[in-house]
Structure formats: C-alpha cells, structure tokens
Amino acid sequence: MPLADAAGARDTPQPLVAHGCWYPSADPTGERVAFICDRTGVPQLWTGPVHGSVDGPDLHLLDADPDPVTEVAWSPDGRWIAYTVAPGGGELTRVLCVRPDGTGRRIVAGADAGSSAYLGCWTRDGSAVAVTVAEPPPALGRLVREDAAAPEREAFGELPRELPPDWADRDGQATLLGGAHRGEVGPRPGGASPDGAARDRLGAYLVDPDGLASPVLVAAESGAATLRVCDVSPDGRLALVRRGPRGRREAVVLRTADLGTGSVLRVADGDPWIGRFSPDGRTVWLRSDHEREFAALLAAGLDDEGRRTGLSVLAERDGSDLELLAFAEDGHTAALAWNVRGASEFQTLGLPAAVPVSVGGGDAAGAAAPSGEPAGPPDGGNGTARWSGASAPWGGGNGTGPFGRATASWSEAAGAAPWGGATGTAPPQDVDLPHEVVTRIGRAGPGGLVLALSGSQRRPGVWWLPRGAAPARTPWSSRDEDAVPPGRPAVRPAPLRPRARDGLVLGGWYYRAPGRAEGRPAPCVIHLHGGPEEQERPVFEPLYHELTGRGLDVFAPDVRGSSGYGRSFVDADLGTGRYAAIADVADCAAHVVLSGRADPTRLAVMGRSYGGYLTLASLVWHPDLFRTGVAVCGMSDFGTFFAGTEPWIAESAAHKYGHPERDRELLRALSPMSRVDELRVPLLAVHGEHDTNVPPGESEQIVRAARERGHAAELLMLRDEGHEFRRADNRRLFRRAAADWLERHLTG
CATH class of the missing domain: 3.40.50.1820 (Alpha/Beta hydrolase fold, catalytic domain)
Structure with a gap:
C-alpha cells in the first residue's frame, strides 16, 4: 500500500533535552545508520552518519507519523529500510519500507484490519524482506472461487458463507498461497486454542518491496506468535526459522523449494535473532540452549537437504547465557554478548573455515536431536570447539535468490579473522564497553559493527565499533550528562x-x-x-x-x-x-x-x-x-485474561501459567x-x-x-x-x- 513520502527528511525537529537511540541497522557501507529515536517524544525512524555533528544536515527523520517504531532493518543492497510500526501505540503492528531519502514509503504487510505483522530478515541480495503476518481466525473459512476445480476446493476447504465486503474491490483473482498446510512448522490448523476458539494462523513470506514479484510463502504456524525468518542462505535454498511457544522455541531449517523441514533444534528464548547460515550454506550458527542449562554458540553442519550432519560448541561460558548473536559482513566473524549476572560482556570471534566434527550423530529425519551433550572446548573453558582439518567448501557457482537476482559467490576464507587471529583458531577478543548492557548488535559494512548500549546512569545510545578500535559514541546519541x-x-x-x-x-x-x-x-x-x-x-x-x-x-x-x-x-x-x-x-x-x-x-x-x-x-x-x-x-484473573487476550498470546501463555481448561482450578486459585x-x-x-x-x-x-x-x-x-x-x-x-x-x- 503506497503512502505519502515522509517530510521528515527535510524537516529535522530539535531534540528533547534528553533522548534515547536504539535498534541500529547500518547501510552496506557502514557509513550511515538507521535507528529508532524518541527525540520528538515518540519512537520514530531516523538515519544519521556514524561521524558528524549532533544536529548536522545528514541527520534525518524518515517517517514523521506519530505511530511508534519498534524494529528497523536496512536492506543489504542499500535500496530500502524496512521497519515495524505500532498504529495508535497498540499491539497490532505493520511493516513498512521507505527509501533512504524518505521517498517510496509503503506498507508491505499488516495493512488489513485485524491483522498484525513484524519483520524478519532480508535476503542476502536485498531483493526481498521476510515478514510474519498474523491473521485473525476467519469466521468465513478459506476463500475459494465458486468456479474452482474440485481438487482445489477439496484442498482449500469449504467455501465461505459470504465474502468480505471489500472483495469486489480487489484486483485480479485471489489465490491461497501454497495450498492447505503448506510450509506448516507448528501444529496443523483447525485445532483449538486454549480458550477454545479457532487458532490464528501465522504466515512468513518473502516480500518484494518494489512490488514486482508476488510474495513467496516460507513457513506457517498456528498459535504462538513467535514465527520469524531469521536468515535465508546466500543461494536461497534454505531458510532459518524460529518457531514455538515460550519455553519451547525451536530453530527450523526449511527448504525453500518445497518448504520441507531439514532439521529442528531447540534454541533459547529471548532475542528472536537466533542465528545465521555460513557463506556456503553448509553450516548454521545458532544461539541455543539445546541439552544445556545456559545458551551457547553452536555450529550445526548441514547436508544438501538441510538435514543436520553434526553439532559442535563454538563458545560457551559456565553460568552465563549467550544473549545476543550477530555476524560481521565478512560472514566469518561472530559478535557475542554474554549475560554475566545481568551485565553484558562483549566478544568477537573468528568462525572456523571447516566442517565441524559430528557430535552424537545427525538427524537425517529432520526432527530428532542428537543424543548426548554437545562437546565443549578441549580445555573446558571459553574458546572454540574441536574442528576437523577438512576445509569447508565455500566455493560453488553463483546461486539465484528467490526473486531471480544472482547472489554473490564466496571463496574460502582461511586467512586472518577481522578482529585478529586465524579463523576458528584464535581465542575470542574481549571488547571493553562504556555502558553496562548491550541491547542490539548490527553489521556496519566491511569495517565494523554498531552496538545499542544502555546503562544505569546513561540513556540508550548507539556506538560504532570499527575494526581494531574501541567503541565510539555516535554524535546523535544523547550525552551522558542529559541522563x-x-x-x-x-x-x-x-x-x-x-x-x-x-x-x-x-x-x-x-x-x-x-x-x-x-x-x-x-x-x-x-x-x-x-x-x-x-x-x-x-x-x-x-x-x-x-x-x-x-x-x-x-x-x-x-x-x-x-x-x-x-x-x-x-x-x-x-x-x-x-x-x-x-x-x-x-x-x-x-x-x-x-x-x-x-x-x-x-x-x-x-x-x-x-x-x-x-x-x-x-x-x-x-x-x-x-x-x-x-x-x-x-x-x-487468569480466566478473563485467557478469554480476552490475543489468541497467540493465550497459546503461548498456556505453557507458562497453565491451560485454561485442563488447569482451570489451579488458575482460579492463582x-x-x-x-x-x-x-x-x-x-x-x-x-x-x-x-x-x-x-x-x-x-x-x-x-x-x-x-x-x-x-x-x-x-x-x-x-x-x-x-x-x-x-x-x-x-x-x-x-x-x-x-x-x-x-x-x-x-x-
């Protein structure tokens, strides 16, 4: 849905006495950052340079609408900035895209009444952005034309009793993308939610912000609103999806060609950005607490079908969770934020250019996890896991992304890691932080990272971490004395x-x-x-x-x-x-x-x-x-809460609090x-x-x-x-x- 261009890029409001900046996402060069800032009193979308003055001409408000912004992602090709907004400050969000100069603003998901959408990843070539759309349970049934063929009618279910009032205004013919249950990674539709109503269905799609290609279904889930596409492999063959209710999150590797499941592995709650594929798509790196008390950095080897061939521990800490995980632009450096008794400790780590040794066998069937605890570092402390001497096959021809654009080819990177040491052999590099807590990590071109930091005596700000240097505060982040x-x-x-x-x-x-x-x-x-x-x-x-x-x-x-x-x-x-x-x-x-x-x-x-x-x-x-x-x-009252909350909230809450039917007496007592x-x-x-x-x-x-x-x-x-x-x-x-x-x- 096209919207009017934002006037904010040409009219930058003066800041409040104190303001916060958070959720940074850099352009491909690492010179400019899109971020959320509340300097006007509402969290809105801004862009600014990593260097410059506080109120310089390069600081722009890209969307002056009063709807709060909650997520931001700059496309890898630099052409678009995707972001999630909350109309009216409510909980039903939508995803928009805008060009870096403030033109071309449009809604790409969540425009329909009663629906909600939030961001997933961009494809590596920037041709599409992943979105998850939560659609309310239709009282009408699935929409199928009356002249549909019998097999189509049987697959899609019964005809609706009546069409939506705006149906006649729609352009072209309606098609249910993917057919019945296609891409389903959760419970099948049609089951009952905890309150007995029909479940909401969540669909994850790849959407072309230019509107030249139709959306592509990646996955679907019924129930808890946790479905998120976290990464698509460089060649477009595989998608990494997070799914499942709270306390039971899973990482699912899907094949984009047939939406079949390659492998499933438990991952930790918390930040939804759980991992990323290696440049050749033969390994997926995950922030996971699979068969362990605290989340660690794991590496899972993958075959051509996305099935797991091995599992190893790259980095772990006794008594501390790996809380945030991100990757530098080179694809061979991980940025790790550890939760150490509530404060953050930050490290960078060169990733191995080799296939991990299999630990406990693979899961060729795609669902069962290997038995036994993943092996830790040889010395039992912080560091990297054991790796075989074979080189990872980084080569291979150019692939084609889901929208037809050629993806980049990759070559083996057996040399030095960007923050020192040979990939996979150097110990993690510790980075001193000026604030107590890291809230987000983003790539900033080939030369560094951007960090969102917060502290007990400082407002949230964005800091630039260039290669081999200490973090530097961006000029538009609030000064400490304004806290x-x-x-x-x-x-x-x-x-x-x-x-x-x-x-x-x-x-x-x-x-x-x-x-x-x-x-x-x-x-x-x-x-x-x-x-x-x-x-x-x-x-x-x-x-x-x-x-x-x-x-x-x-x-x-x-x-x-x-x-x-x-x-x-x-x-x-x-x-x-x-x-x-x-x-x-x-x-x-x-x-x-x-x-x-x-x-x-x-x-x-x-x-x-x-x-x-x-x-x-x-x-x-x-x-x-x-x-x-x-x-x-x-x-x-848990009874009225389950009856009145969003269905996907109820689905997720049932695991934590109790089922409103089976545990009715317990919930009443509590x-x-x-x-x-x-x-x-x-x-x-x-x-x-x-x-x-x-x-x-x-x-x-x-x-x-x-x-x-x-x-x-x-x-x-x-x-x-x-x-x-x-x-x-x-x-x-x-x-x-x-x-x-x-x-x-x-x-x-």
Whole structure:
C-alpha cells in the first residue's frame, strides 16, 4: 500500500533535552545508520552518519507519523529500510519500507484490519524482506472461487458463507498461497486454542518491496506468535526459522523449494535473532540452549537437504547465557554478548573455515536431536570447539535468490579473522564497553559493527565499533550528562542475591536514594519486572530515578521464572511453582528489611505486565506486608485474561501459567480476584487503552472490586498506548502519577 513520502527528511525537529537511540541497522557501507529515536517524544525512524555533528544536515527523520517504531532493518543492497510500526501505540503492528531519502514509503504487510505483522530478515541480495503476518481466525473459512476445480476446493476447504465486503474491490483473482498446510512448522490448523476458539494462523513470506514479484510463502504456524525468518542462505535454498511457544522455541531449517523441514533444534528464548547460515550454506550458527542449562554458540553442519550432519560448541561460558548473536559482513566473524549476572560482556570471534566434527550423530529425519551433550572446548573453558582439518567448501557457482537476482559467490576464507587471529583458531577478543548492557548488535559494512548500549546512569545510545578500535559514541546519541533532570543524580544500583525460603538463590538490583546514609532504613518499593522470563538489568530506568529522587529506595528482584540464571530457574515457576514465585516477593522484602536497607513499616510493591499480576498476587497473599501497590497492565484473573487476550498470546501463555481448561482450578486459585477479599491497602492500577496482550478490563475489574470493599483504588488509563508505553508525554504522566501515589502512601 503506497503512502505519502515522509517530510521528515527535510524537516529535522530539535531534540528533547534528553533522548534515547536504539535498534541500529547500518547501510552496506557502514557509513550511515538507521535507528529508532524518541527525540520528538515518540519512537520514530531516523538515519544519521556514524561521524558528524549532533544536529548536522545528514541527520534525518524518515517517517514523521506519530505511530511508534519498534524494529528497523536496512536492506543489504542499500535500496530500502524496512521497519515495524505500532498504529495508535497498540499491539497490532505493520511493516513498512521507505527509501533512504524518505521517498517510496509503503506498507508491505499488516495493512488489513485485524491483522498484525513484524519483520524478519532480508535476503542476502536485498531483493526481498521476510515478514510474519498474523491473521485473525476467519469466521468465513478459506476463500475459494465458486468456479474452482474440485481438487482445489477439496484442498482449500469449504467455501465461505459470504465474502468480505471489500472483495469486489480487489484486483485480479485471489489465490491461497501454497495450498492447505503448506510450509506448516507448528501444529496443523483447525485445532483449538486454549480458550477454545479457532487458532490464528501465522504466515512468513518473502516480500518484494518494489512490488514486482508476488510474495513467496516460507513457513506457517498456528498459535504462538513467535514465527520469524531469521536468515535465508546466500543461494536461497534454505531458510532459518524460529518457531514455538515460550519455553519451547525451536530453530527450523526449511527448504525453500518445497518448504520441507531439514532439521529442528531447540534454541533459547529471548532475542528472536537466533542465528545465521555460513557463506556456503553448509553450516548454521545458532544461539541455543539445546541439552544445556545456559545458551551457547553452536555450529550445526548441514547436508544438501538441510538435514543436520553434526553439532559442535563454538563458545560457551559456565553460568552465563549467550544473549545476543550477530555476524560481521565478512560472514566469518561472530559478535557475542554474554549475560554475566545481568551485565553484558562483549566478544568477537573468528568462525572456523571447516566442517565441524559430528557430535552424537545427525538427524537425517529432520526432527530428532542428537543424543548426548554437545562437546565443549578441549580445555573446558571459553574458546572454540574441536574442528576437523577438512576445509569447508565455500566455493560453488553463483546461486539465484528467490526473486531471480544472482547472489554473490564466496571463496574460502582461511586467512586472518577481522578482529585478529586465524579463523576458528584464535581465542575470542574481549571488547571493553562504556555502558553496562548491550541491547542490539548490527553489521556496519566491511569495517565494523554498531552496538545499542544502555546503562544505569546513561540513556540508550548507539556506538560504532570499527575494526581494531574501541567503541565510539555516535554524535546523535544523547550525552551522558542529559541522563536525568538536574538535581537528581543518577543512581548506580548494587547487586543483591536474596535466598528464598526453599533455599533457591534469587537475584536483583538495589537502588539507594541519594543522600541517605548507610544503615538508615528507607521507604522501599519492590519493583517486579514482566515476562516472567524477563530479567532486571542495570540499564537506565527513568521510573527508578523518579522514585529515588523523591527519597524512595527501589529493589528490583529477579524471582523464579526470570531469565539469566539458567533454564531450570526459568522453569521453576511453572504450574504450582507460581505459589513459590509469589512467596519469593515476600522473601525479597524480608531480605532488604533484615539487611537494614528498608523500613519494614514503609514497603510498597509495584510491577508491570506479569509483574503487575505478581503485584496484585502479593497484595492478597501477603496482605499485611505492604502499605500500597501499583499494578501496571497486570492480569487480575487468569480466566478473563485467557478469554480476552490475543489468541497467540493465550497459546503461548498456556505453557507458562497453565491451560485454561485442563488447569482451570489451579488458575482460579492463582488469580488475585479469587482472593480480593484479602486486600487491605490502597491500590493504583495503570493500563494502556489499546492493550490487547493484557486487556484493560483486567485492571478495571480489580479496581472496581477494591472500591466495593471500601479501599482507596484508582485507575490511570493512558491514551494511545498499548501494552508498552512508548510516548514521552504518557511515560512522564505514568512516572509522576506512580511516584506521587507511592510517595503519599509511604512518606505521608
């Protein structure tokens, strides 16, 4: 769908006093970067040079529309920038493309009412961008022309009872791409979702942004909205797809010719960009926790059909997850970000120019994983895995991409890795970072990488990492001195490791209000993150600085179910383990009280999303522990949550919380609404009006129930926001309203 050209490239707004920049994607030369920036108050698409002035003429706003941008990807040929936007700030997103000069702006997926789309990878030649489209379950059935042949009618299913009202306006004849169940990598369509309704079907397509070629179906999935095309091999034969619900993600290698499955391997949750094919397509490198507690860098050998021939460990760390994985433009250098107790450690690693030794056999059938633990480095520590002496067949003729453009040929790269040492033989190269956490890694031409960094005392920014040099801040990223308002110094948190009542060691970060002497107990807010698979990180959080600036301490714990502590810790809250997670909140409060940090008579609990649920649960399970609570976008009743959320959210949540039919009694018992009579304290609920992940009714019903029982309860509904609060004015309103509420009830 063509759109008007963006005027922003010719009218660059002045920045706010402080702003963040994140999600960088560089052009093929590495000289310019597309990124998301909220300097106008809304996260929008910008481009700028890696060198230059803060407000130079080369800094451009490419899309001035007020819809928040969430993802960005510059095409490998430099012709297009693809990005995902959230219309109205809601959760139903769409994918757009625009030329680097701001012309040619168009919607390529997600324009239909009720549908949603998000980005996958670009093909290596830039001829197509992968998109995943979630289509709501049609009450009409599949669309087939009445004059369709009998075999076609049988394959596509029954005719719809009536056609959509805009059907007559469509150009040409409609065709169901791929036929029934073609490319299905998840459960077959037609099954029941957890709430008993028909499942949404997700389709992953390769789309030509020029509109000269028809979309090509790559894969389909029913249920959890996790389907993403992460890479297409240089010759176009294979696609790497991530699929599956939370806690059960899989990497699937598909053949693009027949959409057949070559191999399947478990991969870690978290960042969806799980890996990449080698230049010859004979190896796929993956960030995976296959048969292990923590995610590592694995290399899987592939045959001509995409079946796995071997599996080896390239890099691993005891007690630390490989959190982010990216690859330099040469195809032989990996960039690794390790999660070390919440902070990031960054490395580059030359990749082997050889086929890995088979470990435990292959999976010629395409589904079964090899038995046994993948072999680690010979010395048992950080480093590379064992490799055979045979050279990888990097050669071969030029292939042809899915849209007919010739892909590049590759030659063996047995020389030096770009960051030093021979490929596959040198130890990883450590890179010192100016911030605590890496949030994204991108290629920046043949000479380097771009990093999105964040820290507890700095706003998110983009840094350029040239070959052999230290990271350099881009000129348009916010200055460190602009991190917080004057008079409220940024607080660097201290790590804490509370112990739960059953002996499990938890984690978290404690923010002490400036000016308070050690040993003086303070009013304290226990803040609970979402997920529950998210993790508290030492990144810039304006809410915490708002609270500490008012004299309130903040403890942000990682209760069981959080990521960063291994697979067993993530799964420790499944089913009846949810009761232990609720108890963890009380144990974290006890830890900060007994250690002398917090005043036991002035405690509050607050959280967002799952943390909002845990806030409500803590208030009704531990009614005498907290003086007040602030629940943000939290579930108050699992029954109404499953009935009202998006079907793919329900599908994914069933694995984590319980099935709404089979586990009905457990979910009812775990729902705060079932114990609302135990509520004793004032409650503030905050919600985005367009939230379809956790519908606003979840906050409305708990506030109504609290008022009916005589408790002070308020609801702040944020306009033009969904599950995430993205607009600067709304974020500011939320922070001040929450801080006012907590300050009044803890210090008043």
